[in-house]
Every structure is written in structure tokens, then in C-alpha cells.
Amino acid sequence: MTEFTEIPVIHLGDRPDTESAADFLAAYGTTGFGYITGHGIDPALTEALFEAARRFHALPLEQKMAIAVDRSHRGYIPINSSTDVNSTLATVTKPNQSASFMMMREDPVAIPEEYLSGPNRWPDLDGFRDVLERYSAAMCALGHRLTTIALAAAGVTDLSILSAFDRPTVWLRLLHYPPQPPASPDDLYGSAPHTDFGCLTLLAQDSVGGLQVRTPAGQWVDVPHRPGALVVNVGDMLHRMSNGRLKSTPHRVINRSGHERFSCPFFYDPHVNTVIEPLPGTGAPKFPPLVFGDFLRTELEAAYDAHKPTCATANSP
Numbered sequence: 001m002t003e004f005t006e007i008p009v010i011h012l013g014d015r016p017d018t019e020s021a022a023d024f025l026a027a028y029g030t031t032g033f034g035y036i037t038g039h040g041i042d043p044a045l046t047e048a049l050f051e052a053a054r055r056f057h058a059l060p061l062e063q064k065m066a067i068a069v070d071r072s073h074r075g076y077i078p079i080n081s082s083t084d085v086n087s088t089l090a091t092v093t094k095p096n097q098s099a100s101f102m103m104m105r106e107d108p109v110a111i112p113e114e115y116l117s118g119p120n121r122w123p124d125l126d127g128f129r130d131v132l133e134r135y136s137a138a139m140c141a142l143g144h145r146l147t148t149i150a151l152a153a154a155g156v157t158d159l160s161i162l163s164a165f166d167r168p169t170v171w172l173r174l175l176h177y178p179p180q181p182p183a184s185p186d187d188l189y190g191s192a193p194h195t196d197f198g199c200l201t202l203l204a205q206d207s208v209g210g211l212q213v214r215t216p217a218g219q220w221v222d223v224p225h226r227p228g229a230l231v232v233n234v235g236d237m238l239h240r241m242s243n244g245r246l247k248s249t250p251h252r253v254i255n256r257s258g259h260e261r262f263s264c265p266f267f268y269d270p271h272v273n274t275v276i277e278p279l280p281g282t283g284a285p286k287f288p289p290l291v292f293g294d295f296l297r298t299e300l301e302a303a304y305d306a307h308k309p310t311c312a313t314a315n316s317p
């Protein structure tokens with residue numbers, strides 16, 4: 001396994017995707033993380049998103065709790081309500097020191113047989129929904145382009161898996177990390193060490209810092225803000241689909257900056273009914289097949305209070 005000390009930069013721009021694929025493999029075959037530049041997302045849209053995030057988190061708690069996260073994983077996730085107990089990367093006993101708003105695909109009416117289908121839970125904030133929907137649409141297009149590049153990078157020869165992204169599973173999360181006391185315990189995290197569940201994560205972050213990724217030797221490398229760039233990483237499902245060629249790298253957030261931190265990850269994943277398995281062209285399979293929705297259910301039930309099998313669904317229909 002290749003050790004690394006910094007996060008590589010991959011420029012998209014107008015280059016043919018085949019050219020970007022070579023850079024993508026160099027970055028994601030080792031670090032699993034990269035800064036993507038030339039991605040085409042309007043900086044004014046990203047700025048508007050952060051503004052929406054600040055306005056949302058400044059609302060009174062009871063207004064946010066009125067749209068508390070439901071079983072379809074949409075709405076407000078308060079601080080101290082998720083713990084990464086499934087983590088094999090650290091002994092995690094304390095809940096994450098962050099709160100967030102979660103938007104997913106808008107299904108006006110929940111489809112009962114589809115895990116995590118449902119409408120979003122919107123706060124009463126002027127212009128909020130419009131900004132999030134525009135940002136999500138732009139990120140879907142970028143997510144699709146990056147997925148195509150990732151499949152080429154992994155050497156996938158049959159692209160029929162792309163139909164699993166016709167109705168993708170998408171998550172736009174507006175995270176707020178309050179400052180942690182400088183003397184807070186070592187096992188208190190804004191986000192405990194974890195790998196991401198899905199395929200690709202496209203993260204916009206403010207300039208406060210606190211995100212770190214783990215090298216194969218166990219060192220933690222900072223991922224500072226890089227103006228105009230998105231931090232993109234590979235998740236567990238793309239790791240499996242690429243038969244391990246693309247890495248799903250552990251990362252964490254500790255916010256000891258003394259300032260509040262905002263970040264907006266966008267997760268671009270296939271439909272929940274997709275069978276995830278090593279794809280043609282990636283060699284003899286090293287992973288058994290699994291259904292994405294089954295995997296997600298296990299992870300969400302373990303980590304989130306709102307998904308515990310015994311938890312009453314106070315806000316669900």
C-alpha cells in the first residue's frame with residue numbers, strides 16, 4: 001500500500017474524460033481523496049448554499065426539531081444523535097459533535113417498497129429550498145461525470161451499471177460543527193473516523209479546517225480548504241465495484257479551531273435496489289455481491305437514533 005503525505009489535485013475542465021481517468025486512478029488508487037478543480041460549479045451557487053446553511057443552523061432549536069430527521073433520513077439531525085458504533089477504525093463511544101440538515105432525492109409521495117423513499121422536510125426559510133435544489137441538480141450532473149471517469153479509471157469494460165444512477169440516491173448534508181474545547185477528550189470527534197457508505201462524496205468546506213484523512217500507515221493528513229476546489233472521495237460501494245482498485249479512505253473531523261465550521265458534503269450513489277459487485281474488467285472478484293439498500297439499512301440503524309428499530313417515528317406519516 002502506498003503511503004501519502006498530501007491530497008492530489010485533479011483538474012477536469014474541458015479535457016476528455018479519458019485523460020482525467022488516468023489522473024483519477026493515480027489519486028484514488030492510493031489516497032482515495034482528491035481536490036477536483038475545473039468542475040464547473042458556479043462559485044456563487046456554492047456561496048449561496050453556505051449562506052443557506054448558516055441561516056438554517058441559526059434558527060431556534062425548536063424550529064429545527066419540528067423537522068427532525070425521519071425514517072427516510074430527511075430533515076434535521078441534532079448534535080449528539082449519531083454515533084459511529086460500526087466503526088472498525090476507532091473505538092467510538094461518544095456521539096458526533098455536529099448537527100446537520102439532510103436533503104435527499106425528492107419523492108413527492110414515498111414509494112413503500114423503496115427504502116429511504118420520501119419527500120424532503122423543508123424549514124420555513126425563504127429561498128432555502130430553491131438554493132438546495134439548484135445545488136443538488138448541479139452536483140448530480142457532476143457526480144454522474146465523475147462516476148463515468150471513475151469507472152474508466154477502474155478499467156470497467158461494461159458500463160451498464162450507469163443505469164443504476166438513472167434515479168440515483170443523493171444526499172446533500174449541511175453540516176455545522178461547533179468549536180470543540182481545546183482540552184476535549186481525544187475520542188470526542190466532530191465526525192468520528194469512518195469511511196463513506198456509497199460511491200462518491202463531493203465536499204465543499206469553509207476555510208476553518210479540521211478534516212483529516214488516514215494514510216495506510218495510520219498517519220492523519222490535513223485536508224485544508226483549497227479555494228474553488230471540491231474535496232472528492234471514494235466510498236465503500238465504489239471500492240467494491242472497482243474490486244478494490246479505488247480506495248475508500250478513513251477520515252475524521254476534529255474542530256479545535258475555536259471557530260464554528262460549516263461543510264456541505266454531497267453523496268452521489270446508485271439506486272437503493274442496486275446489486276453492488278466487482279464490475280467486468282476489474283479482475284477476479286474479491287467481494288461478494290450485496291444490495292446497496294440492505295447495507296445502508298444496517299449502517300443507518302447502527303449509527304442513528306432516528307433509525308433504531310425501537311425508536312418511535314414521531315414525525316413520520
Ligand SMILES: O=C(O)CCC(=O)C(=O)O
Pocket residue numbers: 173175191196203205211251253263264265
Ligand atoms: O465535514 C467534513 O469535512 C466531512 C464530513 C464527512 O466525512 C461525512 O459527512 O461523511
Ligand SMILES: [Fe+2]
Pocket residue numbers: 194195196201251
Ligand atoms: Fe465522510
